[in-house]
Amino acid sequence: MSSQAPSSSTIRTDLIGTALLTAFHQLSDDSAHAPATRDRLILAKLAAREVDTLEGFEFSTESEHTRRAEAAIADFHRRTRPQDWYERLVKTYVSFNLVQDFLAGVASSESEVDARIRQHLASKDHVHYVLQALREALQADQQLTARLSLWGRRVMGETLAVVRHLVDSTPGLVDGDVPAAMSELTRAHSERMSALGLAA
Numbered sequence: 384m385s386s387q388a389p390s391s392s393t394i395r396t397d398l399i400g401t402a403l404l405t406a407f408h409q410l411s412d413d414s415a416h417a418p419a420t421r422d423r424l425i426l427a428k429l430a431a432r433e434v435d436t437l438e439g440f441e442f443s444t445e446s447e448h449t450r451r452a453e454a455a456i457a458d459f460h461r462r463t464r465p466q467d468w469y470e471r472l473v474k475t476y477v478s479f480n481l482v483q484d485f486l487a488g489v490a491s492s493e494s495e496v497d498a499r500i501r502q503h504l505a506s507k508d509h510v511h512y513v514l515q516a517l518r519e520a521l522q523a524d525q526q527l528t529a530r531l532s533l534w535g536r537r538v539m540g541e542t543l544a545v546v547r548h549l550v551d552s553t554p555g556l557v558d559g560d561v562p563a564a565m566s567e568l569t570r571a572h573s574e575r576m577s578a579l580g581l582a583a
Contacts, residue, residue: 389446391555395493397449398549398556399486399500400442405456406479407433410509413475418468425512436503448553456547463541469517473531474511476579477572479540484571485546486563492558508573521580532582539572539583 389397407430412521414426444450454552459478487504490496521528548559557564576583 389448392493393443393446394398394448394553394556394563395489396440396495397442398452398553399445399490399493399496400437400440401444401452402434402482403418403437403440403500405446405453406430406482410474411507413471416468416471419462422516426560429509429512432503432506440497440500445579451552455548459541459545469520469527470518470534471515472517472569472580473535474538475574476517477535478542479509480575481539481542481568481572482546484568487569488564489556500544510578514579517579529581532576535576535581536583538570543568 410426410430410433413420414430416422417426427441432582463474463478465474483504483506487501488499490504517531543565546568550561551563
């Protein structure tokens with residue numbers, strides 16, 4: 384007898400939980416590579432929030448859709464290895480915040496996701512941190528700006544490919560118009576890049 388297919392609600396909560404756990408690892412890794420104590424502390428606090436948000440949030444780490452998401456994320460990280468601190472900052476700025484936007488959309492149609500998680504997904508704290516950390520360096524170095532613009536485009540393409548893969552391989556993950564949802568992710572990304580002074 385075949386096992387019952389998971390509901391759309393189960394899939395959404397599992398993927399939200401998996402993504403928050405992944406964000407913890409990404410921000411923790413950024414903290415470990417930060418060149419200054421101030422940056423390490425800020426990023427460590429941001430990472431801790433991801434875990435704190437998961438308190439009491441039940442999700443499976445063993446489901447097929449969870450494993451599929453983890454494999455896609457691992458492949459993303461293999462394909463986007465940063466060469467320096469600036470690239471690391473931009474990689475997380477692009478990928479972390481685009482995924483947060485995506486998850487916020489998923490959570491908005493999921494009754495099992497409480498207000499605490501919705502509020503967390505709407506946070507712009509990482510955006511504000513990167514703006515402060517990078518703006519001065521970018522304004523002083525046009526070559527760095529050009530390089531990070533190209534890098535940001537590459538990371539954006541890879542991140543959007545992961546999101547699209549998950550949407551296409553997970554029926555019921557997104558309610559409504561998928562192309563419109565992807566366009567909105569791209570629009571918000573372009574605004575963030577513009578705020579940083581980088582071309583999208």
